[in-house]
Amino acid sequence: MLEPGGIPVVWCPRYEVDIGAHVFPVEKYRLIKERLDAAGALARADLRTPQPARVEDVLRVHTESYWTKIAEGTLTPDEERLLELPFSSELREASLLCAGGTTLTGQLAISQGRSVHLGGGFHHAFADHGEGFCLLNDVAIAAAALIEAREVDRILIVDLDVHHGNGTASIFAKETRVFTFSMHHQWNYPAVKPPGDLDVGLDDGVGDEEYMQLLREHLPRVIEEHEPQFILYLAGADPYEADQLGGLGLSLEGLRERDEFVLDTAAEAEIAVAVTLAGGYAMRPSDTVAIHCGTVEAALA
Ligand SMILES: [Zn+2]
Numbered sequence: 001m002l003e004p005g006g007i008p009v010v011w012c013p014r015y016e017v018d019i020g021a022h023v024f025p026v027e028k029y030r031l032i033k034e035r036l037d038a039a040g041a042l043a044r045a046d047l048r049t050p051q052p053a054r055v056e057d058v059l060r061v062h063t064e065s066y067w068t069k070i071a072e073g074t075l076t077p078d079e080e081r082l083l084e085l086p087f088s089s090e091l092r093e094a095s096l097l098c099a100g101g102t103t104l105t106g107q108l109a110i111s112q113g114r115s116v117h118l119g120g121g122f123h124h125a126f127a128d129h130g131e132g133f134c135l136l137n138d139v140a141i142a143a144a145a146l147i148e149a150r151e152v153d154r155i156l157i158v159d160l161d162v163h164h165g166n167g168t169a170s171i172f173a174k175e176t177r178v179f180t181f182s183m184h185h186q187w188n189y190p191a192v193k194p195p196g197d198l199d200v201g202l203d204d205g206v207g208d209e210e211y212m213q214l215l216r217e218h219l220p221r222v223i224e225e226h227e228p229q230f231i232l233y234l235a236g237a238d239p240y241e242a243d244q245l246g247g248l249g250l251s252l253e254g255l256r257e258r259d260e261f262v263l264d265t266a267a268e269a270e271i272a273v274a275v276t277l278a279g280g281y282a283m284r285p286s287d288t289v290a291i292h293c294g295t296v297e298a299a300l301a
Helices: 028-038 055-059 064-072 077-083 089-112 138-148 166-171 208-226 252-268 285-300
Strands: 008-010 046-048 114-117 155-159 178-185 198-202 230-234 272-276
Touching (some): 046 089, 055 064, 055 089, 055 138, 089 230, 089 272, 138 155, 138 166, 138 272, 178 208, 198 208, 230 252, 252 285, 272 285
Parallel strands (some): 008 114
């Protein structure tokens, strides 16, 4: 199924936007690429850089009034507080590139079986507003673009970031061609969790064993029942036991096992899978980088 050029890896140096002192480690995008390069992990990968998402792609999932505020830089102070990031034209450009990047990753996965985006997973952006560090929902923009282009008509979003995928669930609430599956820490942001197609909320400190038991129980069943042609995987690093914004208790090994299980399950079912990184706020930023690199290495293995 894979072409000789290797597994496509989409990356872009412009994701590292200056947001001042912040818990979101924007430098992770550069550090992940550097670490993978140093380890020789990308030697056989097919490296691609994205084009920004087009306005028509954005407007498939976001409202015109919200997009106008982004385009003109006229978010109100309340909207910026909800976003929890300082708005800038660089942030807008990075968010458009990221949405284009996840869309490209999806297209490459569908044509070649598997692909990885060294970015993406901004699942807290709603149709009409951004929140929780997410200006534009690249996951929703990509899924909607792939459906519009008739590349696929049944998509499964597997969202294993520690936070519920509220924006994505809300955007696709009435879209039967997209199944949203989120496994997250129940007692964490976002306080209000709009129902997805399958939401598995976990208690404080759930560790590797219980987590994997639940994932093994749910993922194959969802695949069997929904029969997706394509999986968009949000491999958040924040279920990690030492994450500052987490609440679960997964170890580094447990996270690697999680990634391998998702990838293997998709491969066994012969379903194309595109990987995005999503969140990660470990006490030690190097842990976040290591977890994301583990995900990428699992995908490239
Ligand atoms: Zn998160």
